[in-house]
Amino acid sequence: MRGAGGRAGLRVRLPRAATEAARCLGLADPLHRHAAEELRSVLEPNAERLRATLEAFSSADVGGTPRGGVSRPAASDADKAVRDRFAGMAGDLGLAVRVDDAGNMYARREGSRPDAEPVLVGSHLDTVVPGGRFDGILGVGLALETVALLNDADTRTARPVEVVNWTGEEGARFPPAMLGSGVVTGAWDVEYAHSRTDAAGARLGDELSRIGYLGERGNRLGSFFASLEAHIEQGTQLEEADADVGVVSFIEPVRWCTTRVTGRGGHAGGPGPDGRAEAMVAAARMVAAARDASLDSGDFKTTVGTMRVEPGSNNVIPHEVTFNLDIRSQDDDTLGQRLARVTERFDEIARQEGVEVAVEQAWALSGPPFDASVQQLLARVAGERGVRWAPVRGHIGHDSLHLASMGPAAMLFTRTQGGLSHCEGEFAPWESVLTTATVYANAALALADAETLT
Amino acid sequence: MRGAGGRAGLRVRLPRAATEAARCLGLADPLHRHAAEELRSVLEPNAERLRATLEAFSSADVGGTPRGGVSRPAASDADKAVRDRFAGMAGDLGLAVRVDDAGNMYARREGSRPDAEPVLVGSHLDTVVPGGRFDGILGVGLALETVALLNDADTRTARPVEVVNWTGEEGARFPPAMLGSGVVTGAWDVEYAHSRTDAAGARLGDELSRIGYLGERGNRLGSFFASLEAHIEQGTQLEEADADVGVVSFIEPVRWCTTRVTGRGGHAGGPGPDGRAEAMVAAARMVAAARDASLDSGDFKTTVGTMRVEPGSNNVIPHEVTFNLDIRSQDDDTLGQRLARVTERFDEIARQEGVEVAVEQAWALSGPPFDASVQQLLARVAGERGVRWAPVRGHIGHDSLHLASMGPAAMLFTRTQGGLSHCEGEFAPWESVLTTATVYANAALALADAETLT
Structure with a gap:
């Protein structure tokens, strides 16, 4: 990251925490010149559309609870319903959807260089019971919004962008947690994943098949150029720093x-x-x-x-x-x-x-640390967009932890209220959500056009 | 109790603890002169018979376990089997057996004054799962041995002697504990007792009926002159005092x-x-x-x-x-x-x-304390018989706790090894058992001939 000033014409409200973080992170421009020079447009999220997306993922017909939460265990009927909805929305955005043998869903937007490694965006749509309406959902919603913004801008990025919905991140019904990403990154054999049972003795493999989401091994993610996941913080670091967006340095082992x-x-x-x-x-x-x-x-x-x-x-x-x-x-x-x-x-x-x-x-x-170059990009974009951001640490496992062992991965956190998570009271302020969407979309665009990370 | 000397001709090995206890307890002769003068014979337990009785109550056909314990929940098939055996043994001793509406069994030896209040002896035959072969069993065994000794001596006591087998002392299958004695002493309504359910939902009333031991309300114990219960200690006070027999002052609230x-x-x-x-x-x-x-x-x-x-x-x-x-x-x-x-x-x-x-x-x-007069009698008999005894406190509920609210009740404890109880390893040294039997039988005889307790 380049100092705290940012480009002329951009409103800059860089908090002190960010300045300090910049000092820590800031070396040279993390992206190859090619990418940095070619940040062609500034994406601004469509608040109405984003809100509709988030609501579509937490409505009663896909497991939404009367008290504002979501109960959607992996491979349940509610999970089938939300997967169908995700596929439909991805299709509407012109994305090609595929499902792998762990039930992970990938919605791909082709780039101008179809052989290039994709930029991976997304998160998970399963929840604990009862869970909140942000955990996982927000990360998928911001990924779809990013694709929608690229469509709006009629931008063809160099790299493909893949929106992913990982299977069973929560591990609430079929432990362990982060199962789908674990299969793709080699932490687990797929046979192990299939054989996981819930409290009633049902096997994950059978349940995925039952809901129509047991796909092909060949559909698995092979590699990626960079992975970006947004998530609510599940803690109070951002509230304490009075920031909306967190750039996650690492997840505590x-x-x-x-x-x-x-x-x-x-x-x-x-x-x-x-x-x-x-x-x-x-x-x-x-x-x-x-x-x-x-x-x-x-x-x-x-x-x-x-x-x-x-x-x-x-x-x-x-x-x-x-x-x-x-x-x-x-x-x-x-x-x-x-x-x-x-x-x-x-x-x-x-x-x-x-x-x-x-x-x-x-x-x-004890996952590898998140990618320093992508962190620097996120910090730079946040600074340029005048976002109140802070470097934070993650305290809870996420699919990105597995992904970090496979390639350059990073995470953004969105501010939450009182650190509440995994409960119906989970809440991220709308301003923080929108601000995260801004950083997320513009960083994804930069990555999708970057030739290399240095 | 009268000093430490005892009568001429009796071997006296009164330990220091007993001497101190005597000082604490010892006032005048606790029994009316009439009784004390008329201790006509000294009962010596028949070791072989007593051992056979204890074995009959812990053999495999009445719930004995391969590892030397007993598993006999209240109103189970094993409980029916041991009740049948108890009734048979009582009949062989010439006792009249009756069963009350809580399933408590009373085996009565008539006295020369049939209207006199009886002396109550006995304990319980149910166990925890798996329980030991002494808890409860020893108390019933010593009571039957006492009757047998009275028969041997061809002694007709003034008062009737009733051997009791209380229902569900353990509360292990049908909580709460001490249910049968609780009904008789008014702590519980019999309807409450009947409605207690086990883990499978079976009702105690139904189970007593099923095994043929749901008797008549009119058969309940009405009152008693004195009650005497022997039990293994379930602690290590006697080991620490190197004594065989404990005279129980009270049970801790x-x-x-x-x-x-x-x-x-x-x-x-x-x-x-x-x-x-x-x-x-x-x-x-x-x-x-x-x-x-x-x-x-x-x-x-x-x-x-x-x-x-x-x-x-x-x-x-x-x-x-x-x-x-x-x-x-x-x-x-x-x-x-x-x-x-x-x-x-x-x-x-x-x-x-x-x-x-x-x-x-x-x-x-928080039961009332045990009867001081009966404690003094027990201490005196123990002293006279040269028994190593000590005053002890009870740490665990027993039927006698309910009985103490109804009339003069007392308990003797038998030394156990390492305080083990409610487990298959439960063990009382044979010498301690025999010594307790001696004190128990002679005290019961004295009580059965006593006109009053002062």
């Missing part, structure tokens, strides 16, 4: 640790407090110790969201308590060090309480 | 407090540790704080045996955590004060963590 504490069971009326080796008390001290360690250190965070207590009777001292420790930090190294510190603390507590503790890593997510 | 902690939910990747109002962390601090308070104070104890975490996903900050606090102390006043202190601590923690906490008392047990 995460580890899940199954922590099993084994003590001595017995009747609650039995031994006095001195004579116990009690899994529940030790586990409680561990939960508190993890929090205290994160407060002390300030550079990682922990969450305990599940706890299984055995045997689970009011008047029986549990002999075993198992909880999951979700731990996140800024990078893998820090995370590893902090986890080691926390588990040391767990060991100490176990010794003091006379119980055993075993910490087993059940899941880890 | 218990309260169950449903503690609901409500915080702010969200995604685990969302807010940093500073910005959270987290139910799980607050609940953990409360569990630890309850333990710390009990360690500091030393006169109460707490157990958290259940914890419900909402919504219960690895990567979701729980918005609500509910746990049960089981709290026990030596008497109601102390218990009330300690509970108040603990809930104050909970409130402090809730304020510090920015969450809400609500503590609701869900259940309380």
Whole structure:
């Protein structure tokens, strides 16, 4: 990015956070001169059309809830309905739609160089139950709006633009999360994806087939020039920075640790407090110790969201308590060090309480960082468009995390209210949505015309 | 109790604990002179017969498990089988068996004064799943052995002796616990008892009827002169005192407090540790704080045996955590004060963590103390028989707790190994069993001949 001034004639309201970020990010122009020079038009989103698109993806006939949310588990009837709608809208925009063997949908706008790697835009249309009306939906909506703007401008980009709707990003019905993008990027075999079952025992493969969205392996995305995903923030960094748009530097790596504490069971009326080796008390001290360690250190965070207590009777001292420790930090190294510190603390507590503790890593997510060149492009476009933006970090997995292992990927975040997400109250202010759409469309256009990223 | 010497000719090995207890308990001779003078014979248990009785109540055909325990939920087929066996054994001893409308079985040995209130002996034959081969069984076995010894001695006591098998003491299949004795003592209406359902929805009334043990209301125990129950300790007080028999002073009162902690939910990747109002962390601090308070104070104890975490996903900050606090102390006043202190601590923690906490008392047990006169008799008999005994407190509900609200009740505890109970490993050393049988039978004889308790 080039300083904070931007081009003459553009209104510039670059906040301090952005200036600082520019200093951090800003090296040379990230795009090859060819692309930068050829940013031929400035795309301005059509507010009415964008709003209609977002409403079409959250109306009652595609899983919209009476309280303003959306309940649309992957491969459900509601998911079929919204996929049909997505295909219809893509068709209306002149896009060719294909479906791969993981149920991922791609809607392609050809470029002038049909052999060139495409620019990938989009997100996912499945939700948690009940979910909000922005998560995933906004990312698909902004991608379609971008294509519509290119159509409006009658612009033929050099590269193809592909709007994608990934299957089962949420993992709410068929865990794990980010399944469709995981298949395409090689994180999972497609057989694994097909064999995932929901709570009722239905298999994802069968359900995709049932709703008519089990496609061909040959339709999978092969490679891409750059990938751009917009998403609501699911946090409060943008509110705190009073910015509308976030340029995401990275998504925090995460580890899940199954922590099993084994003590001595017995009747609650039995031994006095001195004579116990009690899994529940030790586990409680561990939960508190993890929090205290994160407060002390300030550079990682922990969450305990599940706890299984055995045997689970009011008047029986549990002999075993198992909880999951979700731990996140800024990078893998820090995370590893902090986890080691926390588990040391767990060991100490176990010794003091006379119980055993075993910490087993059940899941880890540590994607490569997002592409610096694309981040710089996003920052530059935001600066040029006078957008209040800030560099942010992602705290939650997204399909782009898988994509970053396959090619240059980046994300934009849209400001949300109070960090609410995955719930019916999820809300992104309209101004932030429009502002994100502006940055998104113009960055996509720049990428679609770029010859190389440097 | 009269000093530590006992009668000439009796071997006396009174431990120090008993001497101290004697000082505490010992006032005048607790029994009216009439009874004390007329302790006509000294009953010595028949070890072989007693062992056979205990084995008959824990053999495979009445619910015995391959690993040496017993699985015999109330009103199950195994319970029917053991009830049939109990009735047969009682009949063989010349006892008249009747069944009341709660399924309680009474086997009566008539006295010379048939109108006199009976001496009640016995316990329960139902178990948890899997339970041990002593809990409840031992109490019924010692009662039958006492009758057998009276028969051996050809002694006709003044009062009738009734051996009882209470229905559903465990509450494991049909909660709450101590249901049969609760009906007889007025704690529960019989309609309530009949309507209790098991996990499969079966009603206790129907199940009692199915197994042929739904009897008549008129058969209920009306009143008793004194009640005596033997039970394994379910703790380690006797091991610590190196004694075989415990004279139980009281059962600790218990309260169950449903503690609901409500915080702010969200995604685990969302807010940093500073910005959270987290139910799980607050609940953990409360569990630890309850333990710390009990360690500091030393006169109460707490157990958290259940914890419900909402919504219960690895990567979701729980918005609500509910746990049960089981709290026990030596008497109601102390218990009330300690509970108040603990809930104050909970409130402090809730304020510090920015969450809400609500503590609701869900259940309380605070029976009247056991009868001092009967305790003194037991201590005296134990002393005279040279038994290693100690005063102990009960930590767990027993039918005698209900009975103590109806008349003079007392309990003897038999030493167990390592405090194990309600499990297949439950074990009472044979010497302790025989020693308890001696004290039990001779005290029952004294009570059956006593005119009054003073």
